[in-house]
Amino acid sequence: MAPVADFEQMWRDLAPVGRSASSGGYFRQPFTAAERELDAWFVEQCRARDLEVERDRFGNTVAWWRPTGATGPAVLTGSHLDSVLDGGAYDGPLGVASALAAVDLLRERGHRPARPVGVGVFVEEEGSRFGLACLGSRLATGATDWEHARTLRDRDGVALEEALADVPRGEADLLAGVGCFVELHVEQGRDLVDRDAAVGVASAIWPHGRYRFDFTGEANHAGTTRMEDRRDPMLTYAMTVLAAEEQARATGQRATFGRVDVRPNGTNAVPSAVTAWLDARAETPEHLGAMLADVERRAQDRARHDGTGLTVTAESVSGAVHFDPDLARRLASPHGWPVIPTMAGHDAGVLSARGVPTAMLFVRNPTGVSHSPDEHAGTADCLAGVVALADTLERLT
């Protein structure tokens, strides 16, 4: 059996797994060799701690610390081990390694939990392989139904059901006895840097929408077509990007065009069509709706000017998630931790939306960058996170 590793040793063990030698980023897509190596590492660490490992049929795992006499609703912590393509080291694994280290710290303190404590790992949190973010927690909570999910395919045409065939699974309903969930996560912004705090508590997740913009025009020769004779959807698209940026800045919200498809995509052709995706996030559903309406109005005005067409389709819109305010206050106030909102989605958001009282702890990220090799957290801050999580679990159990 492997020895129990401390946080820093765990972090050294994880560092090379799925790391690209050229970019320094991580490729830990669900059910690939790198992610399975992390899964095996997790199980080994749990067994070294005498935690009882349970699986569900979707590949999610919870390791239980259930000392004799621990009864009642369990306190679940943990996060995910998968990454986006070329992601950072901290998004996900920090919450898992910190959870194991927090269990060690509580044992060192001689704390005997009165309620079971679970350390969980949810699969495919990033949606980087099957396109649906928080897939593992959605399946575990029933927010997404298996009949729909089993047919989701990755870029190579492999269905989720096929990818899961070789994955160790069980029959457990991992959330059945769970009374609350606490997820520790690296911060994906600079709020804690600005507030000079190593640790913070999440108040809410902002509403989030993904919208497809289809711009249509007329393909033509880039040399012979006079400028005034063109119906160029690229111009309408370009102006729409600027309008979204201007509107988001003016109102303190977020708007990003990060993906675009151009047809025919030729250097010497006026395009016939441009499809682009707007990722928009805002403080409230009303702010989100108002921002989209403004961007769309300005895009339509420009389309009339350009002689192009535009249709906008909402591909997914998720409402705000408000974490349990009592829990957030109880965790934050004794330590003076700031309570801050986040603009990123998490498994904690899925559990919260399904009625599980949920809290999130954030650990400061000096670059503020995430989903990139530049994502970072200093060792001292990571250790402060472990103590914060242990204090939280001690108070809740």
Ligand SMILES: [Zn+2]
């Ligand atoms: Zn994450």
